[in-house]
Each structure stands twice: as C-alpha cells, then as structure tokens.
Amino acid sequence: MKYGIVAFPSKELQDRANTYRKRYDAHYALIPPHMTVLGPFTLEGKEMKEAAAELLEVAAKQKPFELKVMRASTFAPITNAIYLKIEPNDEILGLREALSLDFIKNIEDHQYVPHITIAQKMSDGEHDDIIGQVKMDNFEHTETIDRVHLLYQLEDGPWTVYETFTLSGDE
Amino acid sequence: MKYGIVAFPSKELQDRANTYRKRYDAHYALIPPHMTVLGPFTLEGKEMKEAAAELLEVAAKQKPFELKVMRASTFAPITNAIYLKIEPNDEILGLREALSLDFIKNIEDHQYVPHITIAQKMSDGEHDDIIGQVKMDNFEHTETIDRVHLLYQLEDGPWTVYETFTLSGDE
Numbered sequence: 001m002k003y004g005i006v007a008f009p010s011k012e013l014q015d016r017a018n019t020y021r022k023r024y025d026a027h028y029a030l031i032p033p034h035m036t037v038l039g040p041f042t043l044e045g046k047e048m049k050e051a052a053a054e055l056l057e058v059a060a061k062q063k064p065f066e067l068k069v070m071r072a073s074t075f076a077p078i079t080n081a082i083y084l085k086i087e088p089n090d091e092i093l094g095l096r097e098a099l100s101l102d103f104i105k106n107i108e109d110h111q112y113v114p115h116i117t118i119a120q121k122m123s124d125g126e127h128d129d130i131i132g133q134v135k136m137d138n139f140e141h142t143e144t145i146d147r148v149h150l151l152y153q154l155e156d157g158p159w160t161v162y163e164t165f166t167l168s169g170d171e
Numbered sequence: 172m173k174y175g176i177v178a179f180p181s182k183e184l185q186d187r188a189n190t191y192r193k194r195y196d197a198h199y200a201l202i203p204p205h206m207t208v209l210g211p212f213t214l215e216g217k218e219m220k221e222a223a224a225e226l227l228e229v230a231a232k233q234k235p236f237e238l239k240v241m242r243a244s245t246f247a248p249i250t251n252a253i254y255l256k257i258e259p260n261d262e263i264l265g266l267r268e269a270l271s272l273d274f275i276k277n278i279e280d281h282q283y284v285p286h287i288t289i290a291q292k293m294s295d296g297e298h299d300d301i302i303g304q305v306k307m308d309n310f311e312h313t314e315t316i317d318r319v320h321l322l323y324q325l326e327d328g329p330w331t332v333y334e335t336f337t338l339s340g341d342e
Contacts, residue, residue, distance in 0.1 A: 001182065008331050008332070008333075011172065011323060011325060011326075011331070014325050014331060015325055015326045015327070018325060018326070018327050018329070019327075022327060028200065029199065029200030032325065032329050032330075032331040147333075147334070149332055149335075152182060154182060154185050154186055154189060154203065155182075155186045155189070156186070156189050156190075156193060158189070158203050159203075160179050160182070160185060160203040161179070161320055161332040161335065162179075162318075162335075163318070163335050164320075164332065164333075164334050164335035
C-alpha cells in the first residue's frame, strides 16, 4: 500500500490552486491541493495503525511551520508539472526528517522541493501555452500550518486520509 | 463554510465502492467513499479550529463502532442515488448524537440513514439500468471503525480533511 504525509493549506489557498488544477491537473480528482511532506512511501514491518500511532507521537513534538508561497514555477523539461514554490525552512525540513522513521521506505528518490502542484501530465504544447500566464499571476502568500495528515492510496488512484497529526510543539 | 463528519471504511471496502462510483457517482472526484456521520453543517459562533478541538474531546469518549453493510439499495424515486445500506446501531446513532454540539447547524433536515453512496445524479434510465445488477451483487461486509474525520468543502465542490477524531472510548 502507498502512503504519503501531506499538509493541506488554508481553504483560501486551496481554492486558488483549484482554479488551475481543475483545468490543468490530471490529479485534480485524486486529492485536494496539498504540499507533500513525505512520500510516497510504503511501510516495512509495521501495520498502518501502529505506524500512525508512532508518527503521531513524533509529530506532536514538532512545531507548526510557516508555509510561504513565493511564485509559480515549472519542473519542465524533467516533467511538465507547474507548481507553487514554497520557501523551504528549518521547520519543514525538520518535520520531514523527524517523520522519516525506520519503517518508512520512500518509493521515489529525488531531492525534496516543497511545493503545491497546480498543473501536471500536460503535453509540451499545453505546458508552454500556460506557463507564461501562470508565472505572471501573483501567488505571494504566507500562512501557518499546524497539522499534517497521513494518507493512503486506493487502487484506482484517489487518496484517503487515515490520521491527522497536530504539530503542537510539545517538548 | 460547509462541514461534514464522515467515516472512511477500510481500503478494501472503498476499492469495492469505487468500482461503481468511478462510473456512476458524479461525486467520485469530490471525496473518497464514506459514511456520513453528521452533516453537511455550518458552524455558528465558533471558528473551525475551536470547534474541532471541542468535537475531538467529545469523540474521544465514544467507542469504536461496527460498520455492517447489508446490501445495496436505492433512494429512488426521491432521488436517483444507489447506496450500500449500513445497519444502524447504538454506537453510530450515539456518536451522531454526541457530536451534535450546539454550534453545529445542520443544513439538511431529513431522517438519518447510515449509508455509503455508490451512484448518484443519474437519469431515470441509467438508474433503472443498473439497480438490478447492483442489487444482485453481494456486499455483505463487517468491519470496525475507530476514527471519523471533520471535513470542509472547497468552493468548487471537493472536500478536505481538517481533523481526525479517534473513538477511543475513554470514559
């Protein structure tokens, strides 16, 4: 089973992202607008319920983090995905690090870039058509994230939330 | 803002429901397969975060419940929706009652029938075409639900999870 840990930004930012996702993101129907913190991953030698309980304990010690959207950017030419670039900070990277317990096996191995995807799986033509327009849009936005969610993927692609981890910063 | 409290059944049952929902449920893209416990509702005089904290406290005192699917049924002729009928029990009804705090204003006023929708917004013809086939399918299934989720609805329809309430039964 495939899992992920994500943050859903405020409704305001999700609504904003969805005006693009609805038209340009092939994953629009699979999950609301989100910033992946960790994943996709599988669990090794641990059931979901037990893993969730351990992750909850770790997350409770982490502090809320600032989600600062800087601008829209693109992963092209590697892949035709357009995203809202989120400024990395110590809290985001520390949270990711803390949640990377030994039973978590990451499926993809690439450098971590905090972002919210707003368009993907487009042809080169589609991508080049909209990237200029998207880049002119002003996405500057800052908010505080105080919770992340553990999700698992269904057979046909959609993601379901299993647990919510509150970042209460209890030491 | 519109809210709801729902239970997501096991991945097994969600996958099963989605084989129908993918083809016949106009809300397939808006939310994973679920049983609504309460809602849709609005909050009166209470912010989401505070409301969630109060609901969490109430839910923690509730016990896990048995979700027993009996068979497929239809809401026609009231509406062309086909659903998996869930046997009501004291835990489900008690949970719904307990979560109905005074700041929760239900938007719809109809009798509560625990169910998982698998097809909706069909024409009469479509409905009549598939109801026979669906009714012949054997959906008998029982599982234990130990958590429900507070969701809110985005502008264009999809639902996002805000908080997870564990039904730990602490008295």
